[in-house]
Amino acid sequence: MKPAGVCVIGAGWAGLAAAVRLTQAGEAVTLLEAAPHPGGRARGVDLDGTRLDNGQHLLLGAYGQTLDLVRALGVQESAAFLRLPMDLGIRRAGAPDIGFSSLYLPTPLHLLGGLLTARGLPALARLRALPGLARLMRWQGQEDCSVLALLHRYRQPGCLIDGLWAPLCVATLNTAPERASARLFTAVLRGAFSGHRSHSDLLMPRGSLSAALPDPAMGWLQARGARVHLGCRVQALRPQPGGGFHLALRGGDTLAARQVVLATAHPEAARLLAPLPGLCETAARLRRLQTEPICTVYLQYAESARLPTPLLGLLGTTGQWVFDRRFAGEPGRMAVVISASGSHMALDRAALAGRIQEELAAFFPEWGRPRASWVIRERQATFRAGVGCDALRPENATPLPGLWLAGDYTATGLPGTLEGAVISGVQCARAMTQPTRGTNPTP
Structure with missing residues (x-):
């Protein structure tokens, strides 16, 4: 590969935010993503021939950085999201x-x-x-x-x-x-x-999450000369004596970069940071930052099935929130979200879907049986926002000049949300393009 000015590792929402803002600032950006698609843990996926989101997400009107980024990509908020009080x-x-x-x-x-x-x-x-x-x-x-x-x-x-x-x-x-x-x-x-x-306000994606930000961001970056490589996993980072880094890629290729933004999930960041000088303690803290899962059970009923509102909470059940996907052009499809760990994680997919079906039948017997069901488990959906977790969360800058961190797990002051991820990427890009860029202050 050709040498990169700035290499962003990870095309989740934090990495995409950093890549877009760095490109706007005039940096030559190369974006690497291990998966075959952008979006990280918030994207559309194809499951058994059906397009679904990798978990049902909800944004708030307070997500100013995310909405600013969406607008910067030329996406109309009203086209991407349904805004409700x-x-x-x-x-x-x-x-x-x-x-x-x-x-x-x-x-x-x-x-x-x-x-x-x-x-x-x-x-x-x-x-x-x-x-x-x-x-x-x-x-x-x-x-x-x-x-x-x-x-x-x-x-x-x-x-x-x-x-x-x-x-x-x-x-x-x-x-x-x-x-x-x-x-x-x-x-x-x-x-x-x-x-x-x-x-x-509550903002619900009108279609796939990929269409709201990841896909437009990829198109925007490529149209402005950024180099994007999907299915490209970084095996190791190697600081060079004269500054910059060599990135060892899966398959034996290497890439040289002047600066690197590590925008992976925090367990992967810990793996890449551990061998680097001065970053062993940061990697150890990230390993202590535990994770929590999110499960989404999709159930397809007859198109006449509907909730009284687009979103409904449930108490005393395994399912916690039900989204009527009618707002996304999918009438009769319900997305039931189960956040955080619990006994439901021990159930296989069929058993979990069956339990959720029974719970909904108790509240909405008129819906009948669903025609199809899908279960998506993100076992490491977010970091655990436990007491004292902020002490484990690093800043964007690292002690190693030219190496930066971006992700919802960094010290944003927010839990593991899409807005936290975008804020981290934007803050990282801003710090890198200041007059003292490349000379990271030691956190």
Whole structure:
């Protein structure tokens, strides 16, 4: 391969963000991706002849860097995403549904009013939710603690924890509240529930996730001269005495680069960093950063099957959130998301699909039996957003000049989200193109 100015390793959302912003800054970029397709853990896949997303994703209106990047690629937000005000319904077996709707009021009154008028929760619990939300958004404790411990500290009743806070915690942090970081949870609340009222909007991809960002980014990069190599795995990084790196590729080829952005998932980053001078400790910290899975069960019913809203929560079931894929042009197809680890991970695909089918039949018997089902498990979907995990997360810069890190696992102040990945890539590109580029400060 020809020498590269900057080599970005990994074409997930962090790597794509870095590659686009570096190209905009005038850098000659080479993008390497081990998989045969871009997008990392958030992309479209073909499964048994059917195009599906590798997990159902939901964006927030507060995802400013992601939406800016989408617009920079020439993609219209309205064409890529369905934007809805926060309107959450949660269905419970043998109990009234819980309903939360943001009101058409200035922030934060639109959410405070929504909490006060929430359906299915006792009046006292709703009254306690108001100061609880305010305290959670203000909390910036020097010592991290679990989300559950913080909720108890602020005297949030059990019905409110079970019906509101715990589902939000698992959905946003992909970590159970008894082990999840309160620091990261409160950061998410501040991002979504402060600022403009549109920050709390829900954005659902109208089609495949690949069409929202990965595919447009690849086309944009190639049109501007970036070299892109899919199915190209980096086996090792070798710093050179005069600066720069040689990349050992699978198959025996090598690539020279002046600077490298390592934008893989953190377990792969740890593998590549461990042999490098001054980075053994960084690799060790990344190995201690545990992961959590996400399962998505797709069920195809008759086209007449539909939810009352595009998104519905479930309590007391294995399935946690149901998405009606009608908004993506797939009437009758339901995507059921199960975040974080649990006993469901021991079930095989057929058993898990059968359990989810039974759970939906209890709530929607009129749907009948699904015509088809698909199960997608991402066993290392995100890093575990546990108490104290920020101490394990590295900065973009490394002690090795010319080597940079990008990924949702870096020190973004957010959990493992698409926005966190994009922010990391953008921050990395910005740091690299400053006047002192290539002379990474030691973190």
